[in-house]
Amino acid sequence: MRILLWCKTDRQTDRQTDVLDWNFAKRVLDDYVGQKGIKHIRFFGDGEPTLEFELIKKIHAYAKTINPNIIAEIQTNGVFNETIAKWLGQNMDYIFVSVDLLPKDHDKYRVTKSGEPSSPFVLKTLAVLHSMKDKKAKVGIRATITKYNIDNQKQAIDYYHDNFGIKIFWCDPKFSAVYDPADKKIVRIDLMHFAKSFMDAQAHAWKRDIFYESIFTANFDMKTNKACRACLPMPHVTTDGYLSACEIVPYGTKAGKMDPMIYAHYDEKADKIIYDQEKMRALQNRTLCQMPPECQACIAREHCAGFCLGETLNDNDCFYIIKPDVCRAVQYLYAEIGNLYPQKFPHGFPHQHP
Helix, strand or coil: CCEEEEEECCCCCCCCCCECCHHHHHHHHHHHHHHCCCCEEEEEECCCHHHHHHHHHHHHHHHHHHCCCCEEEEEECCCCCHHHHHHHHHHCCEEEEECCCCHHHHCCCCECCCCCECHHHHHHHHHHHHHCCCCCCEEEEEEEECCCCCCCHHHHHHHHHHHHCCCEEEEEECCCECCECCCCCCCCCCHHHHHHHHHHHHHHHHHCCCEEECHHHCCCCCCCCCCCHHHCCCCEECCCCEEECCCCCCCCCCCHHHHHHEEEEEECCCCEEEECHHHHHHHHCCCHHHCCHHHHCCCCHHHCCCCCHHHHHHHHCCCCCCCHHHHHHHHHHHHHHHHHHHHHCCCCCCCCCC
């Protein structure tokens, strides 16, 4: 399991900072990497993490002093200079670039602060990483599937593999915006349409020895009674001084209906993390056996376990209410391809979930 560190956000918080506090980050690394033996950290952001590049390097260096073999990963928009690209390539184990598949589709939503299409910058970064002779990192694509790119997945697989050597793809459909399920900025797609198009694209990718997965298939590689790491919970370190259980909940202050995912806060004076034991128990108790009867009878029950806590909470204000459209898509995928996973991935997925 991993620690996720939000290095940068786009919004001001009650602590009037949008940058992760170094002392808080250090405390989490000491507690979790040092004392609990966590071997994986990921840099992430509600904003772009590489905007705090020096902080990333500082955290990375400190984590290496605790465990020289720590696995380091970053999820980024890929819009940065060659110096940053080369450092990430040499020092990260995984780099997941947010690319909504083909450039023409990507640019419909992902633009620079000045309003320019961002794909030229992203493609330049991918080219730099691909050309590196001393690259350590495995580079993958993290794509949001929308109405514009849903039918272009196979074409995108070939494009990024043939031009940039990409062999890892993680593609998820657009879900409701956190805190605002009515948000229409990106139109949600029919999840059965997604499931069928994803399955077709995955078959194409697997023929080319390319890893192609989704949140819907995240547990198909092995049985589980917990949907994800939020049920443990694993720390997602926020810029406003809290531990969140889920990457879609990046703020502790004013978390609103997502507050059940915020289970600890940092006491700066004592340099100590204060845990809410009741919230932790609630997260830990969200197991398959606690889900409603529909889950118990589901063909994919041991390979879903109730689906993502954060997405479920966001749509239903509760951990334990199923999402019927998600259920139909997961059931369809598991019935069609679930039997292929034990042979394809006998030791579990070879790549990390971004």
